[in-house]
Amino acid sequence: MRAHRSTQMVGVVGLGYVGLPLATAFAEAGLDVVGVEADPAKIAALNAQDSYVEDAPAARLAPLLSSGRLKITDDYAVLREAEAIVICLPTPLNEHREPDLSILVSGMESVAKNLQDGVLVILESTTFPGTTREVLLPLLEQTGRRLGRDFYLAFAPERVDPGNRRYTIRNTPRVVGGMTPECTERAERLYGTIAEEVYAVSDPESAEMAKLLENTFRGINIALVNELAILCDRMGIDVWEVIDAASTKPFGFMPFYPGPGLGGHCIPVDPFYLTWRARSFDMATEFIELAARINVSMPYHVVARISSALNAEKKPLNGSRVLVLGVSYKPNVEDTRESPALMILDLLRQSGANVAYHDPLVPELPEAKLSSTELSSFELRRTDCAVIVTDHDAMELSEVIEIVPKVIDLRNAVRRRFGTLPETVEVL
Numbered sequence: 001m002r003a004h005r006s007t008q009m010v011g012v013v014g015l016g017y018v019g020l021p022l023a024t025a026f027a028e029a030g031l032d033v034v035g036v037e038a039d040p041a042k043i044a045a046l047n048a049q050d051s052y053v054e055d056a057p058a059a060r061l062a063p064l065l066s067s068g069r070l071k072i073t074d075d076y077a078v079l080r081e082a083e084a085i086v087i088c089l090p091t092p093l094n095e096h097r098e099p100d101l102s103i104l105v106s107g108m109e110s111v112a113k114n115l116q117d118g119v120l121v122i123l124e125s126t127t128f129p130g131t132t133r134e135v136l137l138p139l140l141e142q143t144g145r146r147l148g149r150d151f152y153l154a155f156a157p158e159r160v161d162p163g164n165r166r167y168t169i170r171n172t173p174r175v176v177g178g179m180t181p182e183c184t185e186r187a188e189r190l191y192g193t194i195a196e197e198v199y200a201v202s203d204p205e206s207a208e209m210a211k212l213l214e215n216t217f218r219g220i221n222i223a224l225v226n227e228l229a230i231l232c233d234r235m236g237i238d239v240w241e242v243i244d245a246a247s248t249k250p251f252g253f254m255p256f257y258p259g260p261g262l263g264g265h266c267i268p269v270d271p272f273y274l275t276w277r278a279r280s281f282d283m284a285t286e287f288i289e290l291a292a293r294i295n296v297s298m299p300y301h302v303v304a305r306i307s308s309a310l311n312a313e314k315k316p317l318n319g320s321r322v323l324v325l326g327v328s329y330k331p332n333v334e335d336t337r338e339s340p341a342l343m344i345l346d347l348l349r350q351s352g353a354n355v356a357y358h359d360p361l362v363p364e365l366p367e368a369k370l371s372s373t374e375l376s377s378f379e380l381r382r383t384d385c386a387v388i389v390t391d392h393d394a395m396e397l398s399e400v401i402e403i404v405p406k407v408i409d410l411r412n413a414v415r416r417r418f419g420t421l422p423e424t425v426e427v428l
């Protein structure tokens with residue numbers, strides 16, 4: 001009977017930063033994988049054996065695509081052949097900073113239309129506790145099928161850290177929470193094919209909340225050091241030295257580092273999913289909201305720092321040439337979603353600064369209507385202030401600190417790379 005067959009074919013819906021590496025991992029583990037993606041440009045890239053996600057490079061994809069082990073399409077009907085379907089669709093915020101599940105719901109409706117008996121459906125997208133049970137389950141039940149008899153449902157949050165070579169899908173433990181014990185067991189078996197450790201919790205809500213705890217934990221701790229960085233700046237204390245000193249404590253402390261604000265699809269977005277949900281339980285998650293406020297204010301602090309650094313040189317921000325170094329939201333990735341660099345560029349422009357950026361991984365920045373400028377000596381000589389926003393390994397800094405009269409280093413990159421801090425360089 002189909003319901004008792006082990007998983008041979010997996011469908012992955014949404015082939016972005018989460019879905020594409022996942023589909024690749026399943027295919028490399030020997031499963032047949034069908035990937036459903038809505039963006040024609042991404043389908044075309046994949047069919048040309050090209051990749052747009054660092055964690056699933058073309059060299060790994062090519063043999064899987066050529067052998068047919070991994071197939072890509074925009075047609076949800078292929079999911080009729082799958083024994084398990086994993087949903088990796090985006091869960092953004094709307095303009096009121098509230099959860100927008102419209103993409104997820106429409107994707108799930110298409111999954112439901114193609115649902116066959118015995119299939120395990122798993123949601124990986126980050127979302128508020130209750131989504132799997134209250135939003136997805138009814139959509140699947142509308143097909144007339146019954147949970148635990150005709151289909152299985154679980155939540156298994158993605159924990160990918162794009163660009164991280166040490167922790168991958170294989171060696172990052174996977175949390176799963178099924179709607180029933182059998183749903184959980186099936187999800188454990190599926191993830192056991194690609195992850196060394198699978199950790200089961202008693203229901204989807206615990207798994208959904210665990211993911212939000214992980215991300216709000218980061219957001220709150222980053223906010224704490226950001227606040228401390230501003231205070232240290234006023235007190236004339238080097239916050240980086242403080243963090244290094246505190247980090248020598250072998251227990252009860254974990255280092256987080258200040259920066260220009262939060263970026264990416266997760267840390268700036270996910271806490272709002274929890275805050276929104278908490279409101280329906282008459283609870284205001286003040287801690288989380290305070291952290292978000294501090295993190296959101298960081299680009300303003302950065303621009304104030306640039307302005308005062310220029311002021312010390314008797315230059316107004318208005319009319320000065322400011323070069324932003326690194327515009328993706330974290331080092332060594334090309335993802336610019338929610339990147340604080342965008343806000344910094346915008347605020348600088350509003351103050352009349354003449355802005356440019358350099359990023360070896362981001363040749364074009366349509367959000368700011370700019371292209372990456374070369375770090376030529378002409379460019380560096382006409383720059384009044386350079387700001388290191390994101391420290392890519394491939395970004396050359398030696399000429400920058402040699403030529404540019406003022407460098408603001410938001411990542412402590414200069415000291416880490418060169419072991420000293422020239423007088424022209426200020427850290428956050």
Ligand SMILES: NC(=O)c1ccc[n+]([C@@H]2O[C@H](COP(=O)([O-])OP(=O)(O)OC[C@H]3O[C@@H](n4cnc5c(N)ncnc54)[C@H](O)[C@@H]3O)[C@@H](O)[C@H]2O)c1
Pocket residue numbers: 013014015016017018019036037038039042088089090091103106107124125126127158159160161162265266
């Ligand atoms: N990026 C991360 O580091 C990360 C980490 C952990 C969790 N997450 C969560 O995983 C989820 C996916 O994030 P992501 O970064 O992979 O997003 P993404 O935007 O990179 O990928 C989503 C993909 O889904 C496709 N898509 C949109 N609508 C579709 C539809 N109706 N049918 C098929 N495909 C469709 C998009 O074209 C895109 O390729 C989010 O909930 C996110 O919060 C992301």
